[in-house]
Amino acid sequence: MSHEAAPASKPLVANEGIKTASRHLRGNLKAEFADASTATVSADSEQLIKFHGTYQQDDRDQRVALKKAGKDKAYSFMLRVRLPGGKATSQQWLVLDQLATELASPSLRLTTRQTFQFHGVLKGNMKPLIQGMHKVLLDSIAACGDVNRNVMAPVNPEQSPVLEQVYQDAKGWSDYALPKTRAYHEIWLDEELVAGGEPEREPMYGDTYLPRKFKTGFAVPPSNDVDVYSQDLGYIAIIEDGKLLGYNVTVGGGLGMSHGNEETFPRLADTLGFIARENVNKIGHAVLTTQRDFGDRTNRRHARLKYTIADKGVEWFKAEVEKRSGVTFAPARPVTFTTIQDPHGWHKNADGTWFYGLHILSGRIVDRAGWPMKTALREIAQMHRGDFRLTPSQNLTISGVSEKEKPVIEAILARYGLDKENERSGLRLNALSCVALPTCGLALAESERALPDLVARFESILDEAGLHEDAISLRVTGCPNGCARPYLAEIGFVGKAPNKYALYLGAAYNGTRLNRLVSPSITFEDAVKLLEPVIKRYAKERLPGEKFGDFCEREILPKDATFHFVGHGGLVPPPAPKASAPAS
Numbered sequence: 001m002s003h004e005a006a007p008a009s010k011p012l013v014a015n016e017g018i019k020t021a022s023r024h025l026r027g028n029l030k031a032e033f034a035d036a037s038t039a040t041v042s043a044d045s046e047q048l049i050k051f052h053g054t055y056q057q058d059d060r061d062q063r064v065a066l067k068k069a070g071k072d073k074a075y076s077f078m079l080r081v082r083l084p085g086g087k088a089t090s091q092q093w094l095v096l097d098q099l100a101t102e103l104a105s106p107s108l109r110l111t112t113r114q115t116f117q118f119h120g121v122l123k124g125n126m127k128p129l130i131q132g133m134h135k136v137l138l139d140s141i142a143a144c145g146d147v148n149r150n151v152m153a154p155v156n157p158e159q160s161p162v163l164e165q166v167y168q169d170a171k172g173w174s175d176y177a178l179p180k181t182r183a184y185h186e187i188w189l190d191e192e193l194v195a196g197g198e199p200e201r202e203p204m205y206g207d208t209y210l211p212r213k214f215k216t217g218f219a220v221p222p223s224n225d226v227d228v229y230s231q232d233l234g235y236i237a238i239i240e241d242g243k244l245l246g247y248n249v250t251v252g253g254g255l256g257m258s259h260g261n262e263e264t265f266p267r268l269a270d271t272l273g274f275i276a277r278e279n280v281n282k283i284g285h286a287v288l289t290t291q292r293d294f295g296d297r298t299n300r301r302h303a304r305l306k307y308t309i310a311d312k313g314v315e316w317f318k319a320e321v322e323k324r325s326g327v328t329f330a331p332a333r334p335v336t337f338t339t340i341q342d343p344h345g346w347h348k349n350a351d352g353t354w355f356y357g358l359h360i361l362s363g364r365i366v367d368r369a370g371w372p373m374k375t376a377l378r379e380i381a382q383m384h385r386g387d388f389r390l391t392p393s394q395n396l397t398i399s400g401v402s403e404k405e406k407p408v409i410e411a412i413l414a415r416y417g418l419d420k421e422n423e424r425s426g427l428r429l430n431a432l433s434c435v436a437l438p439t440c441g442l443a444l445a446e447s448e449r450a451l452p453d454l455v456a457r458f459e460s461i462l463d464e465a466g467l468h469e470d471a472i473s474l475r476v477t478g479c480p481n482g483c484a485r486p487y488l489a490e491i492g493f494v495g496k497a498p499n500k501y502a503l504y505l506g507a508a509y510n511g512t513r514l515n516r517l518v519s520p521s522i523t524f525e526d527a528v529k530l531l532e533p534v535i536k537r538y539a540k541e542r543l544p545g546e547k548f549g550d551f552c553e554r555e556i557l558p559k560d561a562t563f564h565f566v567g568h569g570g571l572v573p574p575p576a577p578k579a580s581a582p583a584s
């Protein structure tokens with residue numbers, strides 16, 4: 001197989017060697033996880049375990065004290081479940097809840113890609129945790145690593161037969177793009193080693209998998225809940241007269257960047273064209289293998305599909321995909337996205353059942369004093385016969401609720417006060433944050449832990465301005481990797497240093513336009529002061545139906561200017577550069 005991307009002059013990155021030597025992701029993991037004499041794994045294994053859905057981390061709150069005391073870091077692991085379209089049964093919920101209590105932090109964390117994360121898993125607990133998940137047919141294969149990650153799809157398939165079909169297509173592509181290696185089963189589930197006979201093959205990925213992570217999302221307009229333009233590969237459902245005709249295919253979205261490195265950037269996907277439904281996997285295969293063969297394996301900061309397309313051009317990419325798949329794209333069909341927000345509260349499905357959309361700030365499911373979210377949801381799972389659906393905005397849908405179950409669930413929600421959660425401000429219902437401190441090793445600033453206070457500060461201004469109900473998207477991350485998709489938020493904060501954030505404004509609420517840098521480094525306090533007059537102007541001066549991001553783009557952010565914050569007077573463009581004296 002040719003991996004043409006590595007120019008002869010540049011060496012491959014170390015991860016490529018680790019993958020090649022791993023014998024399809026086996027490496028030394030079995031022995032290292034069986035070794036109780038250390039809390040960690042080797043540097044090579046740290047990279048390999050990602051393909052098994054886990055990251056080695058340490059409790060960053062304890063780092064300084066432990067160092068002072070001459071002790072090692074407080075190591076543990078994060079484990080991410082693979083859950084296409086965010087669908088979990090009540091039985092699975094109960095098992096995950098119990099495993100989190102017994103073998104992890106004990107919270108469960110709903111992610112921005114519709115799945116669960118465990119944190120604080122000690123090395124010796126990893127195998128029982130994975131085995132516990134396996135009993136209810138859950139796994140963490142390809143939840144992380146240089147492969148096709150958890151496939152996103154709109155929730156609530158009971159709402160219409162089309163949503164169910166889209167879910168089935170998303171699940172089908174997720175299954176198709178799974179690595180074929182039995183490494184996971186051997187290491188965690190004690191399956192017999194593959195020995196003798198034909199050597200194991202990875203027909204689609206090859207021995208070195210992809211140059212980098214790869215993400216797929218399916219969207220059903222008018223909702224862009226999955227932020228389809230941020231995905232490496234997107235399928236936008238085209239529906240006519242209630243029938244799913246096929247999909248517009250998008251490629252090359254991605255959000256991660258590094259502060260101050262202009263060679264890295266968030267990018268919205270390009271649309272290649274329309275395909276019939278039966279070609280989903282064929283096109284997925286061609287897109288993925290093109291990236292496999294042409295993605296940059298010499299620089300992990302330049303290895304995502306978005307850079308392959310930015311460098312080689314979308315027309316080249318489209319021709320390559322058509323050649324490999326044998327499918328010719330038809331012209332893209334027109335699509336309109338109006339929202340990214342999850343439906344909250346009770347809604348009736350086409351099949352007569354109900355679903356309840358529950359807002360969960362930052363997706364953290366844990367029992368706190370006066371706020372026993374984990375207990376409440378466990379009680380619901382104990383009686384609920386339908387499913388749970390995790391949303392791309394870290395929220396939860398209790399799905400397929402019968403008429404008989406509905407009042408019981410209502411009573412549980414009311415008993416624990418969760419019914420009030422959906423009555424929160426439009427800003428809070430649209431707020432996302434990444435995990436960041438204390439578990440994320442890459443965090444430069446707080447995110448999840450700082451969000452409640454930040455939201456409360458904005459809420460008092462919004463209330464004063466009469467904008468309590470208005471849906472405004474606010475997203476915060478602890479670093480520029482973009483895990484809460486902050487570059488698609490109307491107000492985006494991106495961590496730079498403790499209590500310092502880059503502030504971005506002006507994305508389209510429907511996820512079709514990126515925001516722009518307004519201040520490269522600002523505290524939350526100053527940002528709120530800065531935005532107060534902007535919010536008040538928005539309340540008074542907006543056009544009918546105009547969203548906050550569009551107002552900022554029209555009124556606050558003239559074209560091609562990067563804004564800087566000076567004092568609390570508002571946003572001003574940087575001073576024009578002084579004319580230099582003519583050379584004599």
Ligand code: SRM
Nearest residue numbers: 111112113115254255256257433434435439440481482483
């Ligand atoms: Fe992410 C790395 C958490 C969605 C872009 N992400 C990480 C790690 C694993 C940190 C690390 O590498 O050591 C974080 C673990 C933190 C922790 O303690 O749990 C982490 N990412 C998350 C989650 C849990 C955020 C959340 O609060 O929900 C999301 C898990 C999704 C899932 O279930 O699979 C999560 N990450 C995203 C998204 C959003 C999305 O995919 O829709 C992005 C931006 C989209 C994109 O990929 O372009 C994202 N995460 C990154 C990047 C930057 C990738 C890049 O191309 O530059 C990294 C760092 C890296 O890969 O080197 C990263």
Ligand code: SF4
Nearest residue numbers: 434440443478479483
């Ligand atoms: Fe960690 Fe940065 Fe992702 Fe937040 S955005 S979870 S700080 S990698």
